Amino acid sequence: xxxxxxxxxxxxxxxxxxxxxxxxxxxxxxxxxxWAEGDPLITEIQDWNRYLGDGVDAAPYGMPxxxxxxxxxxxxxxxxxxxxxxxxxxxLHALDGIITPNGLxxxxxxxxxxxxxxxxxxxxxxGLVDTPLVFTMSDLKRFPRENRVYxxxxxxxxxxxxxxxxxxxxxxxxxxxxxxxxxxVPLRTLLQEAGVRTSGxxxxxxxxxxxxxxxxxxxxxxxxxxxxxxxMNGEALRPExxxxxxxxxxxWEGNMWVKWLRRLEVGDKPWAQREETSKYTDLLENGIxxxxxxxxxxxxxxxxxxPQAPVTHGKGPLVITGLAWSGSGTISxxxxxxxxxxxxxxxxxDGPSLPKALHRFYLDxxxxxxxxxxxxxxxxEKGYIQPTKDELRAARGVNSIYHNNSIQTWQVxxxxxxxxxxxx
Amino acid sequence: xxxxxxxxxxLAFAAGLVLLPQWASAADAAHGEKIFARCKACHAVGExxxxxxxxxxxxxxxxxxxxxEDYRYSDAMKDAGAQGxxxxxxxxAAYLAAPKNFIKGNKMAFGGLKKPADVADLLDWLKTASxxxxxxxxxxxxxxxxxxxxxxEPVPGNAAPHAGSDMAEASxxxxxxxxxxxxxxxxxxxxxxxxxxxxxxxxxxxxxxxAIDGEALFTEHCAACHGDFGxxxxxWPVLAGGQGTLTNDRPVKTIGSYWPYLxxxxxxxxxxxxxxxxxxLNNDDVYAITAYLLYLNDVVTEDDxxxxxxxxxxIHLPNEDGFKPDDRLEEPEYAGKxxxxxxxxxxxxxxxxxxxxxxxVTPDADNGEEVGSGSVD
Numbered sequence: 031x032x033x034x035x036x037x038x039x040x041x042x043x044x045x046x047x048x049x050x051x052x053x054x055x056x057x058x059x060x061x062x063x064x065w066a067e068g069d070p071l072i073t074e075i076q077d078w079n080r081y082l083g084d085g086v087d088a089a090p091y092g093m094p095x096x097x098x099x100x101x102x103x104x105x106x107x108x109x110x111x112x113x114x115x116x117x118x119x120x121x122l123h124a125l126d127g128i129i130t131p132n133g134l135x136x137x138x139x140x141x142x143x144x145x146x147x148x149x150x151x152x153x154x155x156x157g158l159v160d161t162p163l164v165f166t167m168s169d170l171k172r173f174p175r176e177n178r179v180y181x182x183x184x185x186x187x188x189x190x191x192x193x194x195x196x197x198x199x200x201x202x203x204x205x206x207x208x209x210x211x212x213x214x215v216p217l218r219t220l221l222q223e224a225g226v227r228t229s230g231x232x233x234x235x236x237x238x239x240x241x242x243x244x245x246x247x248x249x250x251x252x253x254x255x256x257x258x259x260x261x262m263n264g265e266a267l268r269p270e271x272x273x274x275x276x277x278x279x280x281x282w283e284g285n286m287w288v289k290w291l292r293r294l295e296v297g298d299k300p301w302a303q304r305e306e307t308s309k310y311t312d313l314l315e316n317g318i319x320x321x322x323x324x325x326x327x328x329x330x331x332x333x334x335x336x337p338q339a340p341v342t343h344g345k346g347p348l349v350i351t352g353l354a355w356s357g358s359g360t361i362s363x364x365x366x367x368x369x370x371x372x373x374x375x376x377x378x379x380d381g382p383s384l385p386k387a388l389h390r391f392y393l394d395x396x397x398x399x400x401x402x403x404x405x406x407x408x409x410x411e412k413g414y415i416q417p418t419k420d421e422l423r424a425a426r427g428v429n430s431i432y433h434n435n436s437i438q439t440w441q442v443x444x445x446x447x448x449x450x451x452x453x454x
Numbered sequence: 455x456x457x458x459x460x461x462x463x464x465l466a467f468a469a470g471l472v473l474l475p476q477w478a479s480a481a482d483a484a485h486g487e488k489i490f491a492r493c494k495a496c497h498a499v500g501e502x503x504x505x506x507x508x509x510x511x512x513x514x515x516x517x518x519x520x521x522x523e524d525y526r527y528s529d530a531m532k533d534a535g536a537q538g539x540x541x542x543x544x545x546x547a548a549y550l551a552a553p554k555n556f557i558k559g560n561k562m563a564f565g566g567l568k569k570p571a572d573v574a575d576l577l578d579w580l581k582t583a584s585x586x587x588x589x590x591x592x593x594x595x596x597x598x599x600x601x602x603x604x605x606x607e608p609v610p611g612n613a614a615p616h617a618g619s620d621m622a623e624a625s626x627x628x629x630x631x632x633x634x635x636x637x638x639x640x641x642x643x644x645x646x647x648x649x650x651x652x653x654x655x656x657x658x659x660x661x662x663x664x665a666i667d668g669e670a671l672f673t674e675h676c677a678a679c680h681g682d683f684g685x686x687x688x689x690w691p692v693l694a695g696g697q698g699t700l701t702n703d704r705p706v707k708t709i710g711s712y713w714p715y716l717x718x719x720x721x722x723x724x725x726x727x728x729x730x731x732x733x734x735l736n737n738d739d740v741y742a743i744t745a746y747l748l749y750l751n752d753v754v755t756e757d758d759x760x761x762x763x764x765x766x767x768x769i770h771l772p773n774e775d776g777f778k779p780d781d782r783l784e785e786p787e788y789a790g791k792x793x794x795x796x797x798x799x800x801x802x803x804x805x806x807x808x809x810x811x812x813x814x815v816t817p818d819a820d821n822g823e824e825v826g827s828g829s830v831d
Contacts, residue, residue: 106817108826111679111689115729141726154639156648161630162639169635194808196826198816223631234650240732242725244650293647302653304722308713311777317700319712321777327788337810365794370804374796403804407794415794417787425785429705433782441806450810 094131101125103134106202109190114142115241117184119205122331122353123339128381128388129179130208132263137270138184138206141240144290148274153220153258157234157295160225167274170260173215173223178257178280179387181355183207183326185283185310185432191419192428195450200336203438203450207355209388212278214259217252221296226253230296234303235277238292245286246300247279251324255280255386258291281357281386282324283432285310315427328416329435330354330364330391330408341446345399350377354389356410361389363409368395370403370439370453371418377406385411402442403453419452486579489572493564499583501659502736508562513642514541514584519557530559546580547573585642649724653715655767662762663742665749671739672746675728684708684750694750697772710751714774716766720744 067073094101103118110116120136137143148167156162187206190196197203221233226249233252237243247256257278260267267273272289279286285305300306300322312320332352335341341348350368354361360383365374377391391406408416419436441451490499496508503510509522520527520535527535534557539545549556550573552566567573627638651657673682681687684694696706705711709719724740726732735743745761748754753771761769782788810816815826 104817106815106826108689108815141729141732154643154647155636156639156644162644163630163636164639164643165636172635173633190826195810196813196815198810202816219632223633223635225631236647236650240726240730242732244725295648295650297652299652299654301650301721302715302718303650304718304726307715307718307777308707308709313700313705313707313712315701317776319700319777320780320782323780323782325780325782327782337816365796370800370806372798372800372804374794374799403806409794413791414783414788415791421787425787441809451806452808453804454807 098124101134103136103205104201106190106197115140117186117206119201120208121201121338122205122207122333123200123336125333126351126390128209128353128384128390129263130210130388132210132265132268132271135182135208135210135262135268135271136184136206138284139239139241139270139289140243143270144237144239145269146238146274146290151274151292153275153291154293155220155224155296156293157297158227158230159221159296160227163224165220167260170215170258170275173219175213175215176257177211177213178255178278179209179211179382179384180278180280181207181209181326181386181388182278182284182287183329183355185285185323185326188434188436188438189431191436191438192423192430192434195452198337198450200331200333200438200440201338204331204333204353206284207353207388209355210262211264212257212259213261213264214257214275214278217256217258217277217294218254220258220294221252224296226296229298232297232300234293234295234297234301235286235288235291236293236295237272237288238290243285243288243305244301244303245288245305246303247286247324249296251279251282279324281326281359283310283326286324310432312426312430312432314430323433326355326357327433327435328354328356328358328361328408328410328414330361330406330416331438332366332404332406332440335402335404335442335446335448336440337448337450340448341397341442344446345397348395348397350393350395350404352377352391352406354379354391354406354408355387356408356412356414357386358414359385359411361408362411362413364389364391365407365409366391366393367405367407368402371405371437374407399444401444402440403451404440404442405437407437481574481578483575483579483582485572486575486577487583489567489576490579490583493576496563499580501661502738504736511580511584513640513646514546515543515581515586516640516642517541519545528559528561530557531561534560543577546577550576585645649721651717651721651724653717655717655763658717658720658763658766659737660763661737661741662760662764663738663740663745664758664760665742665745665754665756666758667739668742668744668746668749671735671743675731675735676743679729684747693747697752700773700776708751709747710753710772712773712776713771714777716744716748716769716771719747720766 101121101124103120105113105116105118117138118136120130120134125131125134151167153165153170154163184206188203191203231249233247233249235245235247257280258275259278260275262268262271267276272291275291276289277287277291306321310323312323314320330352332350333339334349334351350366352364354364361379364377364379366377367374375393377393379389379391381390383389417436422434422436439451439453441449443449496506497511498504498506499511503512505522505525509525509527517540518535519539519541520532547570550567551570553560553562553564567576630638649657679687679690680693684692686692692706692708694708694710696708696711699706699711713719720740723743724733724735724737728734741761745754745759748761748769749757749759753769813826
């Protein structure tokens with residue numbers, strides 16, 4: 031980044047930064063007389079108004095402003111044994127709209143990021159097909175392609191919250207989700223090219239990384255809306271998102287979206303691979319586990335205010351905003367409560383409403399400065415309603431790990447600080 | 455690739471073709487296997503073959519020169535592959551007759567087989583031992599392109615013409631699908647990648663291993679993370695024990711307590727373990743480790759239990775019946791689909807009864823030592 035590094039506001043956390051900004055504001059107000067003529071930021075000539083900035087080639091690939099250096103993916107080191115097989119989280123609290131910037135999409139790898147030269151890339155289709163095929167990158171780019179916006183959520187998102195409030199920040203409680211526009215070839219097109227035999231009922235998708243990730247997908251889904259994608263938000267996939275090619279399985283758990291996709295096998299039964307037996311199965315209170323829980327349920331979360339995005343402006347107009355999504359299609363409605371779920375108001379959805387994509391909602395209120403208990407509750411086009419934590423625990427116990435889509439509560443205190451809480 | 459090397463390769467290749475009529479008949483595979491004894495010091499072939507001083511030879515027929523995974527080739531051999539040299543009867547015969555002349559600067563320390571009949575016998579045997587050959591038209595299509603357009607720059611994304619769709623267009627393979635894009639996968643290619651094993655045993659390789667050998671292998675390759683007895687170290691997965699804990703407050707989910715099928719163990723160890731050195735174990739090693747894991751989980755009681763593709767289907771893990779289909783949408787919170795309550799939904803003011811700050815496990819500079827509960831796995 032060159033020169034701009036010098037201007038980074040250090041390694042301070044966003045909260046520390048906000049707090050000091052607030053303190054600075056208070057100091058200015060206290061000594062208001064010293065700038066009675068006006069705000070020195072206006073009345074005095076600033077450096078950026080006098081001196082030349084960087085030229086056009088300072089950053090051939092542009093980076094966010096140095097003042098946004100705190101808006102980054104973060105991990106929870108205690109959660110996994112080794113960062114090579116781990117996860118980090120999207121900073122939802124600092125984002126707006128429905129599209130996640132490529133560099134902020136959460137990562138989950140099982141054996142690190144595979145580095146594959148597109149010239150060395152091969153995609154094989156085998157099994158119950160008329161012609162087993164091998165495609166190169168240039169082959170894939172000769173098929174008719176589509177652009178689709180989809181959310182991708184890890185089934186374990188919010189999985190640390192089953193037993194109660196644990197992580198103070200929606201980045202950590204809900205940050206295993208992102209939403210980008212994919213460009214790719216419909217999986218159906220590639221399967222038809224090989225000719226699926228009538229005995230084919232399931233598809234195995236396999237990655238080229240050192241975990242050789244595998245998941246079984248019902249053929250019906252594979253022929254419906256899955257994409258073999260090579261671009262996200264208009265540019266090539268990021269390495270950590272499966273460059274050069276990943277599978278998109280819209281509305282279904284992120285683990286099935288195999289990255290560094292190298293093979294698709296058609297079979298007549300599921301394969302019972304590690305990621306669909308020992309993992310990604312949902313243990314219930316009675317000791318029985320659900321398997322093949324592919325669908326991501328209707329869910330929402332308020333992203334601001336939230337613990338990492340406290341209210342810094344005192345009473346008056348306050349924008350409450352968040353995200354809602356459902357693997358079943360579009361979001362039809364989001365209700366927001368400021369009193370812990372006693373009373374609800376329907377929020378305003380803004381931006382495109384696309385099936386199996388994030389939806390952005392807003393509730394613009396006049397804050398009286400009193401404590402708030404913020405909740406959001408999403409409904410999808412199929413009529414499914416986001417459940418409460420108690421409802422989910424009553425149905426499943428607390429050992430499911432996966433598919434926790436329950437309603438989140440944030441407590442906003444009078445000083446604007448926010449905490450992850452549960453309410454009765 | 456330098457011009458002089460390219461010329462040398464072209465000439466030698468032409469010489470190779472001249473050999474064709476001399477060895478085309480009456481090959482003797484048994485004799486070929488004996489000849490291969492002269493190659494064995496450096497080259498492995500067959501199940502689990504690994505690179506030695508020379509590259510392993512599985513799938514050699516139809517393979518681009520210089521393309522065996524993880525083998526450190528000479529630049530000359532890599533260049534020949536990049537130029538489109540693909541191994542088949544013709545090219546291998548030319549190479550084996552005069553290795554130093556065929557590709558100048560390659561590092562195979564072998565003088566060559568003087569008798570064309572020996573070459574033919576060797577190749578006849580090797581074709582079977584290495585997993586077969588693709589259809590002859592495919593090989594020739596790849597070659598004719600290379601030799602005919604030797605000066606053309608490789609197409610981006612298609613460095614090896616044999617692997618790209620160009621070949622499909624040039625071959626006599628019947629067209630497939632709507633677009634006729636991509637090319638037919640060879641049997642050797644499918645065999646190289648399709649190693650998945652299903653619960654019914656489909657995909658298991660022929661082989662066997664016993665728990666005693668498995669213990670030694672486990673100690674060497676697995677115990678650093680999983681512990682000597684599968685108890686797990688740090689947050690690495692626990693593999694053994696835990697039976698009867700699935701209804702406990704803190705269940706221990708292991709192969710013996712939770713996993714439904716043994717095939718998953720074999721498949722996963724073979725494809726992804728040891729962590730950071732995947733595919734390093736041969737098929738018998740994987741049988742041995744799987745046998746040891748059965749022993750650690752008390753699924754078998756003999757400490758010298760031998761597991762093979764023959765008896766694999768007889769083994770059932772204790773929790774095979776512990777799973778049911780997804781019925782989330784029948785749960786009360788979804789089944790109702792009632793219009794949600796909008797006002798006075800709770801009696802009286804709401805009280806906070808749990809706070810994240812109490813646990814204090816959110817990553818921050820101040821609490822690096824704190825560990826919360828839960829996992830993403």
